[in-house]
Amino acid sequence: MLKLDHFLPYRLSVASNAVSTRISLSYRKRFGLKIPEWRLIAILAEHESLTPLEIGQAGELDKITVSRAAAALIERGLVTQRRNPGDGRSHFLSLTNDGRALYTEIAPAALAMEAELLAGFSADQREALEVLLRRIEAAAQSADVGTAAIADCQQPAGV
Amino acid sequence: MLKLDHFLPYRLSVASNAVSTRISLSYRKRFGLKIPEWRLIAILAEHESLTPLEIGQAGELDKITVSRAAAALIERGLVTQRRNPGDGRSHFLSLTNDGRALYTEIAPAALAMEAELLAGFSADQREALEVLLRRIEAAAQSADVGTAAIADCQQPAGV
DNA sequence: GGAAGATAGTTTCAATTGCAACTATATCGA
């Protein structure tokens, strides 16, 4: 019989919510960033210049979320827009100097938080955890396709 | 430097969202249940009769969520309320026969879904995953306390 | 070269969610 307490989707959700709540609080309080905004900054920090579509693909964000996060960050002067010469519907986003400066502040804090969460885990355990999470994700997504053919599916945000 | 793709909170969130989305879709389509409603049913199936407060503690649901889920389930005749002789502010909730019948339909489906997600995982791996998730959850929550003393804190739902 | 359909991104509207305020009951202390 099913025991909720040992049910994987439940445990996964509880763990993820605990982590998200903790991090979200911290980003918001210290930097005034919501999670999708932070995620957008992290992606741009790694990729220099991307279109909203590419950002969505890189960070599992739906296009609405990217659009709103980008608007907020542009407003704050952390991100800039450039025309995309190859496609007039689109545009490139990149970090401003201020955006980059903020990132160099946040990144260490984020890594410290991660370290705190993983304190006491061996390198092997960390590696194993990542692998397991990726496999579960893949299984859930492939199952999605079988369940309901969702073409332009929106995905919820998170950390 | 931080790589989002290998950042634990990110991976955890992405995996959890993938699973939640998949399951949520399935529960809603097949049984007309939202996630907190399903969770409430699962808890009552294991505990016979509980107050909303106890349900919240058992299932990491905040009191508002329990209240609304219970109202919806009572409306559908899947759950009943009984006075709590020991405390007039509170009441006991339990499954009706219909509720129990629904549970016996859903539980196997839920377990099948879990099995699908964990297909190819060894028993050791499953065990390890659960342990890791619990430890991360505990770490995130103990950190919470340090960050902001939140007494009657609300928690987001999930699967 | 222009109509038909596809795609990038934004906006609008409805549903969900959470906080804060509220009601009702219980407990504590003088």
Next chain:
DNA sequence: TCGATATAGTTGCAATTGAAACTATCTTCC
């Protein structure tokens, strides 16, 4: 025993979120 405070649960309101509709541009095909 009664006033003050705490607790269980609900409700109102504001903020967040997502689906669908919309605008603008691009591509295809006649």
